[in-house]
Amino acid sequence: MCAFFNFREKNDPMKRIGFLLVAAMVLAGSAARGQGLSIFADQSYEPVLQELVKQFSDQTGFAVQLSLGRAAILAERLRDGTPADVFFPANEEQMNQVMEKGLVDVSLKRNVLVLPPTEPVEEGIVPEPQYVPAAVLANSTNRVQAMAFLEFLVSEPARAAFGQQGFTLP
Numbered sequence: 001m002c003a004f005f006n007f008r009e010k011n012d013p014m015k016r017i018g019f020l021l022v023a024a025m026v027l028a029g030s031a032a033r034g035q036g037l038s039i040f041a042d043q044s045y046e047p048v049l050q051e052l053v054k055q056f057s058d059q060t061g062f063a064v065q066l067s068l069g070r071a072a073i074l075a076e077r078l079r080d081g082t083p084a085d086v087f088f089p090a091n092e093e094q095m096n097q098v099m100e101k102g103l104v105d106v107s108l109k110r111n112v113l114v115l116p117p118t119e120p121v122e123e124g125i126v127p128e129p130q131y132v133p134a135a136v137l138a139n140s141t142n143r144v145q146a147m148a149f150l151e152f153l154v155s156e157p158a159r160a161a162f163g164q165q166g167f168t169l170p
Contacts (some may be wrong), residue, residue: 011124031134036063037145039077041134042071042090047164050086055161062145071149078103078137085146088153091115108136108146112153114168131170 034091041049046068046071053064055150060061070087075097084120089095111131134153136146159169 013101015047016083036065037086037142037149038065038067038084039068039086039088040069040084041150042074042094043068043087044090045088048161049165051161052152052158055157056149059152060144060145060148062148063099064149068130081132083139083141085140085142087137088112088150089132091132092130095135098137103138105140106135108150109133110135110150110154111170113162114170116168129170 010012039049039053047067049068053066054061057064067084071091071094074087078087078098079101084089087095087098089098095104095109099106110133112134113132115130117134124144134150136143136150140146
């Protein structure tokens with residue numbers, strides 16, 4: 001099913017919507033049985049994620065459990081074996097810690113936000129952008145729902161919501 005959709009095509013929202021609808025139909029039964037998508041996200045995204053989780057749930061019918069906290073603590077919980085489907089930390093460092101343990105499906109990792117430069121920029125020198133990633137975890141029990149949520153994070157409604165909260169997008 002995933003080969004049919006080109007996730008890199010940013011200008012075709014119909015394919016993204018189609019993916020969400022197909023995923024919703026395929027997994028409606030498992031969502032109805034109480035299997036909810038589990039998302040570990042940094043607390044700095046709380047207002048925007050509260051809004052986006054509601055939109056995502058309304059559109060797909062998927063139940064979502066959002067666990068917010070400091071990304072370093074969430075990464076530690078993941079390394080200790082706490083199950084989750086999606087990890088959305090505050091920066092690349094926590095993602096790398098989880099990736100080093102083999103807990104991230106690296107093919108399902110997306111850059112969602114751009115971090116501002118941490119050091120002063122010299123005139124005429126453009127710093128390398130630093131990104132905030134989100135990823136589906138390797139042991140996700142709700143893989144298709146997690147993939148759909150990851151794609152939703154880079155959709156136009158999500159981009160608008162992140163932008164309204166002052167986040168910079170890639």
